[in-house]
Amino acid sequence: MALKSENVRMLAKLVVIACAMFGFGFALVPFYKKICEVTGINDLQRADVVTNTQVDKSRTLILELDANTRNDLPWHFRPTESSVKIHPGQLVQVVYEVRNDSDEPVTGQAIPSYGPQFAGQYFRKLDCFCFSTQELKPRETRRMPVVFVIHPDLPKDVNTLTLSYTFFRVEGARRAAATRVVAKPPV
Amino acid sequence: MEAVHGHDHAHDHHHPTGITRWLTTTNHKDIGSMYLWFSFTMFITGGILALGIRAELFQPGLQLWKPEFFNQLTTMHGLMMVFGAIMPAFVGFANWQIPLMIGASDMAFARMNNFSFWLLPPAALLLASSFFVPGGATGAGWTLYAPLSVQQGMGMDLAIFAVHIMGASSIMGSINIIVTILNMRAPGMTLMKMPLFVWTWLITAYLLIAVMPVLAGAVTMLLTDRHFGTNFFNAAGGGDPVLYQHVFWFFGHPEVYIMILPAFGIVSQVIPTFARKPLFGYASMVYATASIAILSFIVWAHHMFVTGMPAAGQLFFMYATMLIAVPTGVKVFNWVATMWKGSMTFETPMLFSVGFLFVFTMGGFTGLVCAVAPIDIQIQDTYYVVAHFHYVLVAGSLFALFSGTYFWLPKWTGHMYDEKLGKLHFWLSMIFFNMTFFVMHFLGLAGMPRRIPDYSQQFADFNMIASIGAFGFGLTQLIFLAVIIKCIKGGPKAPAKPWEGADTLEWTLPSPAPYHTFETPPVVK
Numbered sequence: 001m002a003l004k005s006e007n008v009r010m011l012a013k014l015v016v017i018a019c020a021m022f023g024f025g026f027a028l029v030p031f032y033k034k035i036c037e038v039t040g041i042n043d044l045q046r047a048d049v050v051t052n053t054q055v056d057k058s059r060t061l062i063l064e065l066d067a068n069t070r071n072d073l074p075w076h077f078r079p080t081e082s083s084v085k086i087h088p089g090q091l092v093q094v095v096y097e098v099r100n101d102s103d104e105p106v107t108g109q110a111i112p113s114y115g116p117q118f119a120g121q122y123f124r125k126l127d128c129f130c131f132s133t134q135e136l137k138p139r140e141t142r143r144m145p146v147v148f149v150i151h152p153d154l155p156k157d158v159n160t161l162t163l164s165y166t167f168f169r170v171e172g173a174r175r176a177a178a179t180r181v182v183a184k185p186p187v
Numbered sequence: 188m189e190a191v192h193g194h195d196h197a198h199d200h201h202h203p204t205g206i207t208r209w210l211t212t213t214n215h216k217d218i219g220s221m222y223l224w225f226s227f228t229m230f231i232t233g234g235i236l237a238l239g240i241r242a243e244l245f246q247p248g249l250q251l252w253k254p255e256f257f258n259q260l261t262t263m264h265g266l267m268m269v270f271g272a273i274m275p276a277f278v279g280f281a282n283w284q285i286p287l288m289i290g291a292s293d294m295a296f297a298r299m300n301n302f303s304f305w306l307l308p309p310a311a312l313l314l315a316s317s318f319f320v321p322g323g324a325t326g327a328g329w330t331l332y333a334p335l336s337v338q339q340g341m342g343m344d345l346a347i348f349a350v351h352i353m354g355a356s357s358i359m360g361s362i363n364i365i366v367t368i369l370n371m372r373a374p375g376m377t378l379m380k381m382p383l384f385v386w387t388w389l390i391t392a393y394l395l396i397a398v399m400p401v402l403a404g405a406v407t408m409l410l411t412d413r414h415f416g417t418n419f420f421n422a423a424g425g426g427d428p429v430l431y432q433h434v435f436w437f438f439g440h441p442e443v444y445i446m447i448l449p450a451f452g453i454v455s456q457v458i459p460t461f462a463r464k465p466l467f468g469y470a471s472m473v474y475a476t477a478s479i480a481i482l483s484f485i486v487w488a489h490h491m492f493v494t495g496m497p498a499a500g501q502l503f504f505m506y507a508t509m510l511i512a513v514p515t516g517v518k519v520f521n522w523v524a525t526m527w528k529g530s531m532t533f534e535t536p537m538l539f540s541v542g543f544l545f546v547f548t549m550g551g552f553t554g555l556v557c558a559v560a561p562i563d564i565q566i567q568d569t570y571y572v573v574a575h576f577h578y579v580l581v582a583g584s585l586f587a588l589f590s591g592t593y594f595w596l597p598k599w600t601g602h603m604y605d606e607k608l609g610k611l612h613f614w615l616s617m618i619f620f621n622m623t624f625f626v627m628h629f630l631g632l633a634g635m636p637r638r639i640p641d642y643s644q645q646f647a648d649f650n651m652i653a654s655i656g657a658f659g660f661g662l663t664q665l666i667f668l669a670v671i672i673k674c675i676k677g678g679p680k681a682p683a684k685p686w687e688g689a690d691t692l693e694w695t696l697p698s699p700a701p702y703h704t705f706e707t708p709p710v711v712k
Contacts, residue, residue, distance in 0.1 A: 007295045007366050014362045018400050025404025025434055029419060032430050041497065111422045117495075170424050 047131065048124040055089040056152045063150075064115075065094060066164035073169045074102035075136070080143070088152040096129065096144050096165065100136035107135040108167040115162035122151040123163070133170055210305070213297030214702060215282045218304050220599070222279030223592075225307055227668075229271030232315065234661050236264040241623075241657035243640050244650050257640035258326030259342075263314065265329025266346065269446070270353045271311055273584050277449040278360045280591055281388050283599065285364060287693035287700060288382045290373025290709045295366040303359035310352035317345035328638060330439065333420035333431035337412050344413070347406045354399040361392035361399075368392075373692070375711035379473070382691045383466060386473050387452030390480045394441045394448075397484075402438035405431065429494050436487035444483045447579060448476055450547075450587030451518060454540045456691065457590050458522050461537035462529030463688035468521040475514035475521075482511050492563045501560040508558035512551065519548055534686075535609030539590035542617050543583065550578025553628070568638070571631025577624045589616070589667065596674050597681035601699030604674040608666055615663040622656030 035041075063086050065079035076099040086092050100106055110130040114120035129144035136142060150161070203211065212218060239260045243251050252260065282300065286293055294300045317324040322340025325331065331350075336343055368389045372381070381389075408419040409431070418424025420431045451472075459466040466472065488496060488504045496504075522544055531537070553575040557563050566572060589612070596604050626649040635646045642650065684694040692711070696704055 003370060007370055010366045010370060011296065011362055014365060014396055018358050018362070018396050021397050022400035022404050025401040025437075026408070028401075028404075028434050028437065029408075029430065032427070032433055036427075039497070041495075109422075109424065168422060168424075170418075 050124045050149050062160045064162045068166040070168050088150045093147045099141040103138045107170040109133045110165040110167050113164045122154040124149045215294045219279045219283030222275050226272045226276035233267035236260050241654040245654040254640050259324040273446050290705045291371035292705050294363050303356045306356040310349040313345045313349040317342040333428045354403045361395040364392040373708040383455035384452035387448045391448045398438040398441040405434040436490045440487040441483040446584050450584045453587045453591035457536045457540040460686050460688040462526045462531050464529040467524035475517040478514040492560050493567050505560045536590045536594035538613040539586050543586040546582030569631035570627040570635045574624050574627035597685045600675050602674050602678035603681050608670045612666040619656045619659035623653050
């Protein structure tokens with residue numbers, strides 16, 4: 001019947017549209033990443049370029065340091081100092097210390113957050129352990145620096161800042177590590 | 188048994204009885220009825236969950252539920268109402284009415300139609316049973332935001348599968364509807380002669396095909412993040428939870444129009460009938476519907492003003508959202524103009540449609556308030572938002588569904604419904620609806636957050652009013668059930684055209700509509 005075959009033809013076209021839209025959902029992922037990259041939003045893993053390091057000695061800020069772990073990460077993670085006094089524009093280095101308390105290698109990734117939230121945009125990081133994943137051998141202890149400048153444009157009413165890092169376990173790495181352990185031939 | 192008759196042609200006049208009739212039916216009327224009963228069941232189930240929420244919020248402090256169970260209640264209420272009640276109800280209307288209104292004998296793919304219905308009950312069972320698995324149902328909210336949804340127990344997996352199945356069901360339903368409308372109209376029925384209900388469903392079906400697969404993609408990503416080591420939304424692995432919100436709302440905003448456009452269609456059939464005047468501005472109604480559908484794809488991030496979007500992004504999404512008020516305004520204007528100087532009577536369908544017009548428009552205006560970025564940042568995740576979307580979903584979609592049910596019940600059952608009970612249903616629904624949700628505007632503006640089982644003392648009075656209203660609204664729906672059962676069982680015989688002003692094709696058929704209709708297509712002049 002003519003109508004029937006015409007219906008089936010249209011059905012096929014509509015199924016193609018539906019499948020294409022399923023693919024489009026996944027295509028949004030690289031698209032989103034690209035937009036963030038081009039506009040510089042949410043770019044957590046790249047070093048900033050600091051051009052003008054005019055130090056504003058007239059202002060003293062209290063920077064509080066904070067450290068957390070998530071996803072049952074068997075790590076001990078803390079800053080070496082709980083707070084430091086700094087000036088806007090000054091090149092500052094703080095050190096975090098992390099220790100793997102487990103008997104297997106574990107990979108983690110640190111994600112920063114800031115208090116107050118909008119202060120994040122005034123942090124210019126030249127170097128940070130959060131720029132890459134950290135793989136710790138069993139019982140390994142590591143001291144990791146963060147080097148940054150607070151941009152002098154920081155609003156005048158902000159006197160206390162918080163820099164916080166949370167270490168997340170990188171799941172894929174755990175699975176890979178687990179496979180490695182299994183695959184190791186008996187000694 | 189059915190296999191014996193298997194190779195008979197589609198219009199087998201010897202149809203099985205009892206349960207096999209319903210399991211194997213390919214008749215659009217049977218499937219439409221099943222959709223409607225399914226959605227009513229889910230409406231009651233989701234409603235009971237809502238009453239669980241309102242019972243807890245009756246007074247401050249924790250009375251009945253643990254906070255995590257409260258979150259499961261809000262999440263499941265949302266999922267069941269959106270995917271189980273509202274959407275299948277409209278598909279039920281489409282199944283019953285579209286072939287009748289365009290003069291087709293059935294839907295284009297009758298077996299697929301049966302399959303797309305029978306996917307729904309298993310999905311509903313998955314959702315309902317997730318309450319009983321370890322960790323309970325998902326409490327991540329109906330939007331299933333990452334990272335919470337990546338972390339929760341197996342109730343979340345059941346919800347993901349349920350969403351997959353319901354999505355597949357509505358994609359199949361939509362394909363069926365599009366093919367039926369485009370290929371099977373009676374001779375002479377050009378696109379611009381189609382009843383507006385058919386038009387709104389055509390556009391809705393395209394929206395569904397465009398966005399349901401995106402939701403399927405989003406929840407698939409959640410699933411692989413949870414179990415297969417991918418890192419789409421996992422910050423530690425280089426993913427981004429905000430990405431989930433973008434993908435979800437790319438589906439989510441067209442979704443809200445999926446739930447309201449067919450409602451516009453029903454109201455556009457009912458108001459001209461009872462005003463005894465043709466619909467004012469038919470062509471502009473069609474274009475307004477299409478504009479709303481197209482605009483819905485570029486406004487999704489207005490749900491995300493607090494995610495740290497750049498000001499330029501906020502401005503774009505704010506203005507694009509406000510633009511939607513224009514075609515919506517055209518529609519409201521046209522409905523009012525249709526009533527202008529009409530010979531109106533107020534039978535129950537008309538009461539619900541006029542009620543819709545009042546209350547939905549209020550919901551539209553609060554939507555406009557929410558669209559303004561600086562205000563939205565203030566009222567994000569407060570009860571103001573809860574009030575807004577219940578004004579458009581309950582007083583919008585649901586009231587239109589009631590209106591359509593009363594409008595077509597005589598055609599479906601062959602009996603007139605009880606007008607007195609119908610009117611009582613309308614007035615009680617209207618009063619209790621406003622009692623429940625109007626006060627939520629005040630609560631939201633005063634800062635009461637949503638999805639929290641406890642609240643400060645100063646919110647106590649309004650919450651008590653809202654809870655009493657909610658229980659009233661819930662009980663009122665039993666009147667609706669009573670009217671339907673009474674109407675199916677008997678009542679005055681309905682003529683072929685019980686409404687004087689009705690002029691679409693279904694009213695040329697006897698009431699109740701025979702099992703097989705328009706085997707020879709009617710000719711439309």
